[in-house]
Amino acid sequence: MINPNSNEAVTEGLRQAVAPLAFAEGPEIICETLRDGPFGIETQEHADSVTIPLRRRVEAADDVDAFIIACYSDPGLHVAREGTASPVFGIAECGVLTALTRADRFGVIAIKSRSIPRHIRYLRQMGLMDRLAGERPLEMSVAESASGEGTLDRMIAVGTELKERDGAGAIVMGCAGMARHRRPLEQALGIPVIDPTQAAVAMAIGTLVVR
Amino acid sequence: MINPNSNEAVTEGLRQAVAPLAFAEGPEIICETLRDGPFGIETQEHADSVTIPLRRRVEAADDVDAFIIACYSDPGLHVAREGTASPVFGIAECGVLTALTRADRFGVIAIKSRSIPRHIRYLRQMGLMDRLAGERPLEMSVAESASGEGTLDRMIAVGTELKERDGAGAIVMGCAGMARHRRPLEQALGIPVIDPTQAAVAMAIGTLVVR
Amino acid sequence: MINPNSNEAVTEGLRQAVAPLAFAEGPEIICETLRDGPFGIETQEHADSVTIPLRRRVEAADDVDAFIIACYSDPGLHVAREGTASPVFGIAECGVLTALTRADRFGVIAIKSRSIPRHIRYLRQMGLMDRLAGERPLEMSVAESASGEGTLDRMIAVGTELKERDGAGAIVMGCAGMARHRRPLEQALGIPVIDPTQAAVAMAIGTLVVR
Amino acid sequence: MINPNSNEAVTEGLRQAVAPLAFAEGPEIICETLRDGPFGIETQEHADSVTIPLRRRVEAADDVDAFIIACYSDPGLHVAREGTASPVFGIAECGVLTALTRADRFGVIAIKSRSIPRHIRYLRQMGLMDRLAGERPLEMSVAESASGEGTLDRMIAVGTELKERDGAGAIVMGCAGMARHRRPLEQALGIPVIDPTQAAVAMAIGTLVVR
Amino acid sequence: MINPNSNEAVTEGLRQAVAPLAFAEGPEIICETLRDGPFGIETQEHADSVTIPLRRRVEAADDVDAFIIACYSDPGLHVAREGTASPVFGIAECGVLTALTRADRFGVIAIKSRSIPRHIRYLRQMGLMDRLAGERPLEMSVAESASGEGTLDRMIAVGTELKERDGAGAIVMGCAGMARHRRPLEQALGIPVIDPTQAAVAMAIGTLVVR
Amino acid sequence: MINPNSNEAVTEGLRQAVAPLAFAEGPEIICETLRDGPFGIETQEHADSVTIPLRRRVEAADDVDAFIIACYSDPGLHVAREGTASPVFGIAECGVLTALTRADRFGVIAIKSRSIPRHIRYLRQMGLMDRLAGERPLEMSVAESASGEGTLDRMIAVGTELKERDGAGAIVMGCAGMARHRRPLEQALGIPVIDPTQAAVAMAIGTLVVR
Structure with a gap:
């Protein structure tokens, strides 16, 4: 689960939000912050600025079975899907x-x-x-x-x-x-x-x- | 998860299908057969014949946190929802x-x-x-x-x-x-x-x- | 024309409502009450409770050229249609x-x-x-x-x-x-x-x- | 029922088609030919050429309770409706x-x-x-x-x-x-x-x- | 550009409105008034009354490369299109x-x-x-x-x-x-x-x- | 008119395509190539890679009255619109x-x-x-x-x-x-x-x- 903004507090909130779904026998859930992201995603520019960084992050991952883009604008959803054989989900x-x-x-x-x-x-x-x-x-x-x-x-x-x-x-x-x-x-x-x-x-x- | 037809083999197949999602710390998943159901649900009559039995089953359950109706016609979905405060899901x-x-x-x-x-x-x-x-x-x-x-x-x-x-x-x-x-x-x-x-x-x- | 609730007063109202359309050379219009129906159809449960009884009524009729289900939820419309070669109309x-x-x-x-x-x-x-x-x-x-x-x-x-x-x-x-x-x-x-x-x-x- | 083309044979066909619905106690059904209509309505020009004549016919009628425009393009339906308090139906x-x-x-x-x-x-x-x-x-x-x-x-x-x-x-x-x-x-x-x-x-x- | 109503003041307004688009090397823009039109188009009858006159105008033009029907109801748009190989635009x-x-x-x-x-x-x-x-x-x-x-x-x-x-x-x-x-x-x-x-x-x- | 790919031949083709619309009294039409663009835009990645560069180009222009993004995927259309008070058009x-x-x-x-x-x-x-x-x-x-x-x-x-x-x-x-x-x-x-x-x-x- 990638928080496309660079606000670590939001990422920490994500960790807490999804912790109940981190079952011992289930998939490990890793919440990380997109380093290149803006502090918050409030505009179209913010959203479009993270699409290629998200694509790069997805391409670089070789041990991830599914990706979640954790911003209600679902920025980069389709370009991320194009870049990996793993499923990519958008929270919106x-x-x-x-x-x-x-x-x-x-x-x-x-x-x-x-x-x-x-x-x-x-x-x-x-x-x-x-x-x-x-x-x-x-x-x-x-x-x-x-x-x-x-x-x-x-x-x-x-x-x-x-x-x-x-x-x-x-x-x-x-x-x-x-x-x-x-x-x-x-x-x-x-x-x-x-x-x-x-x-x-x-x-x-x-x-x-x-x- | 209720199989609305009375074919126990289908219910057993459901058990196997969803077993990987039965996490130790997660909700218990119980697959059961609707006793009053037809052997298979292939017609509108089959589908409509199980709506009220599904409602009764849902109403009778006092220890179930969510229901799933396991037939691709989602028979009785809305009448079951009306009969319980718990969420009811249809597989279709x-x-x-x-x-x-x-x-x-x-x-x-x-x-x-x-x-x-x-x-x-x-x-x-x-x-x-x-x-x-x-x-x-x-x-x-x-x-x-x-x-x-x-x-x-x-x-x-x-x-x-x-x-x-x-x-x-x-x-x-x-x-x-x-x-x-x-x-x-x-x-x-x-x-x-x-x-x-x-x-x-x-x-x-x-x-x-x-x- | 079948009133799917068991309120005879409603059926009588139907008779009066459609009487002007009962032409001497036209089809005979019979308004009847579904015996198994609830007193009124106000919930999804009421609606779903009459679908199979309506199907049975339609199947049992051998001298009816068309059926009308007289409830604004059109309960049982599709299951009734499946059970007869005659047209079935819903009032809604x-x-x-x-x-x-x-x-x-x-x-x-x-x-x-x-x-x-x-x-x-x-x-x-x-x-x-x-x-x-x-x-x-x-x-x-x-x-x-x-x-x-x-x-x-x-x-x-x-x-x-x-x-x-x-x-x-x-x-x-x-x-x-x-x-x-x-x-x-x-x-x-x-x-x-x-x-x-x-x-x-x-x-x-x-x-x-x-x- | 107005046949908006001037082909009397079509109008005669209409008479025969709707004769079973002419009940003794029901409304009288009069099928007439629009004198100004083309011989058949096969183009947009044909359709648009009859809209105002249909309006005039509807306005001139003082003893007609409902009108039917009998062409599958429903020409003039809305302009006819505008010109009368009686209902106007289009066959399409x-x-x-x-x-x-x-x-x-x-x-x-x-x-x-x-x-x-x-x-x-x-x-x-x-x-x-x-x-x-x-x-x-x-x-x-x-x-x-x-x-x-x-x-x-x-x-x-x-x-x-x-x-x-x-x-x-x-x-x-x-x-x-x-x-x-x-x-x-x-x-x-x-x-x-x-x-x-x-x-x-x-x-x-x-x-x-x-x- | 045809003003389908007969109000010359409206046509004059059209001329002024589109004058900035009349480039020297571009197409000549001619705004004309439909002689047979009503003074204003406020009803369906007004709109339908100009469809055939617009068709006739379009058919009669042998030196016009495109037509614009300048009424926000786009009256006669389809019948005009049927009558010419040139494009016909509606302002609505x-x-x-x-x-x-x-x-x-x-x-x-x-x-x-x-x-x-x-x-x-x-x-x-x-x-x-x-x-x-x-x-x-x-x-x-x-x-x-x-x-x-x-x-x-x-x-x-x-x-x-x-x-x-x-x-x-x-x-x-x-x-x-x-x-x-x-x-x-x-x-x-x-x-x-x-x-x-x-x-x-x-x-x-x-x-x-x-x- | 911005060609978001870096293929100058495409930009030259744009110039020729829109030359007939470059009226002497009309707006000057400038076709330019986005330097940062890929050689062609054939994937979602190509499209998303030009959105922010297009935004920057639009923001940097202080003498442009309208922008056209000349790629049939309309990449960056909404982010460009957000970045300027001038209208932005997409060719698709x-x-x-x-x-x-x-x-x-x-x-x-x-x-x-x-x-x-x-x-x-x-x-x-x-x-x-x-x-x-x-x-x-x-x-x-x-x-x-x-x-x-x-x-x-x-x-x-x-x-x-x-x-x-x-x-x-x-x-x-x-x-x-x-x-x-x-x-x-x-x-x-x-x-x-x-x-x-x-x-x-x-x-x-x-x-x-x-x-």
Whole structure:
């Protein structure tokens, strides 16, 4: 699992998020930071700046059975897939697909509103728009959302709008760094909440273990 | 994981298929046979006959954290979901969603051609038709496909048509009893092959472990 | 025309609703109650509980030229079709299709909000979502909506929202027991209102008479 | 029911096609010929040349409760609707919608291949493309198809391709003048065949009788 | 470029709107008024009344390399195309397609609300609904919108709603006579604004010059 | 107009292709080669390797009113748009949108089959799949297709399949270096052929001139 931004705190959060899925007999899960990445991925430029570094990282790995790109924009997903025979998963893709198993229509909590057109464009590319209830922003920085005290309250407020006004039956947390809010958010909203990093690891395990 | 048909051999095949995902620290995976089910689910009548028994089974379980309905028609999926606070997964849904992580468009190998309109209708219900390359039948009985010697050869022939003529980049095996053919089929075709029962168990583990 | 719930009052309402279509030279229209049905169909469990009884009823009929399932969830439609060479119509399907002849986008008045995801899923299965303006609930029980005095007022309020806020150019009454409200609702809203039971009988007559 | 071409033989065929639906207690069905129409409607120019004459005819009628435009291009449908408070039905629209009650995907038999892009454009306008199996031409003139001896044989050949190669589960005869071939075609193909003029009259009766 | 209404002031506005695209070495741009047209095209009847006159005009031209129909309903587009080997452009089609190059989802400013269902139907025919953010009306007459003083203010108000509430990233001015408001509207809204007549001339030049 | 590959011969071909659109009073058209680009863009890696260099080039330009990225994969389109207030056009987007003005459904001639899934994914992202007739490959290298003698013959063969078998009414040449084949291909096929570089320049002129 590669965190394409260079913020080690996010990578540490990933480790904790996916630790419950690191079974003794299962695949080893290694979370690493992309050295060349920006500190956070908030723009298209940030996203596009990591595609080739991710490709290089994937090509250089000779003992990795599956890769996960841990950024909700799934940067470099297709170029990474082209560069390896191993499966490559994107957390946005896996998060959304997992949400489809929990409700007829899902909502997405974005960090910032400027990411939403990029996410919508990606959902349309995946052919999944018919199942989207809506996407709404926290309007926080990635840093704030990961560490700030008011984050959960804001997520509950936004999640409630997605549920009540947009008709979402499940929520995808649209960021790699929100896993610790999953359970309290689920309890507050009363509908399933998907952490996309956990969703991606589970799908990767399914692919690896039964080889 | 409930096999909605009453064929114990199929249930035993499920046990073997998902055994690699039964981690010591992970959730226990119990495969059971629906006593009231028909011997195989080949028609709409078969599928509809098990919906209420599946609901009853789900309601009666007080120590189950997630359910998987192990039939590629996902019979009773919505009525089971209505009857429990635990997540309920259908193998068709999970198989197809997992295929979307491996290729732009996927193909489905059906047992019989008469199931295809039912599957297409269900794919349209899921809003996923834009990603379907095609579905083609083996034209075998479930029993034949599970045990017959020529099954793998026939699967390779049908899978090749899905790949070459329909443009499928990944294949979903459209039946609960085909898991042992997954690996040789994947090697013969050179594209990912998804066993839907394994896909469903992986997604269920992701949901359960991180609760 | 089979009322899949066991409420004889609903069946009697059906008889009155479709009586104008019972022409002397036309097909005889028989409205009957499904003995095994629940008192009302308000949940997925209710809907799934009648599918096999409907199949049995259809199979047992040897002098029926067409069947109509008179519940807005169209329960058992496909399993009934599988069991007979005669055409089988669902009132939801016929109601929606008839609405498409009257306006570019239609709205649906549901009895309860919890039915809406089920209806939306069914509309997506039919491939007709592009024409849906919206669906809004009365939030009444079937019994209330059929007999209560305030029903028409509530229907006018909900229908007005569908017209004004959602842009509906025609309204489908999403229940088998609302026929007597059709004309006054149409007059109040100023746009066509479709009773799905009448729509289904008309389409069935077209199929039968020209055989 | 207005035949927008000036071929009286076609109008006479309409009379015979819909005669079984002219119930004594039901609405009177009057089939008339549009005097200003071309002899057949085979081009976009033919279709557009009748829109305003159809509007005028509809406006001039003061004792007509519903109108049917009996040409498979539904020329003037929207301008006619704008000109009257009575419902206006198009046979293409009603034929296709009725086919949706009989099969998951339908096929259309066109007279000539040059009409097919026009029909496809219209199906896309109706939002119904997801249910189209395919459309194939007879490559006959309207006159030939209405009277020629080999018409039925050609229809069976084309219908068989729609069924076998395109996966059509029902067939719409894409012309106003094919009603007499409906039953033999249905028997030859073994799947439902829809005459769009009869479908439209049935839907109109449903609308009128229950006013 | 044919103005299908008989209002010479609109034609004069077209001349001014497209004058910057009349390059000395480029194709000559002739704006003319359709003599038989209504004074404005505000209804389906207006639109359908000009289709055959437009066809006649196109057929009569022997020295025209491309035609543009300058009305946002694109009346007669297909019948004109059928009547000439030269390309025929509609301003609505070109305006919307050009908007797709400037934003993920676009909004349309209509003159009157009653045109909106006609425009939506046309967008669905073009298969472009997935990119529509919304369409909202000025509720002015064509004459008012072309000349009235308050037009720009009203356009800014409506454009702001399309941007803020519907999420439009670009605006199409849904009328042939609004070109002079383009630049101030763009400045006020801060997102691209498309004049459909200019968009159509540019696309026509591309087609002609490189022949 | 930036050729994102470093093949100067392709850039020279662009100059010739768009020269007829370089009007004396119009915008100056400068075709330049991206120094950092690969020799040809045939893979996802090639495409992703130029996104950030394109962004840098766009940011560095202080006297450019509009940008065109001249590669049929539209690499870096969104990151370039994020980096400038000037409009940025992609030739694939403009080529396809222009094709929509010439036919109901279009076909694409690709250089190699391995590009087709990338193009399809992009078409789905644009929401334009409903208008695609098909895409078929020449199976040549970019170099061969630009210079080889047999290129036109192969294009005619592939274009004929798109027209006859897939129903394409217009053809988009899916490469930046095919402009000189446009006219003979159009004459051979009898349907419009779009050169995407010319289409993009025309749309850019429309945007610039009327500022």
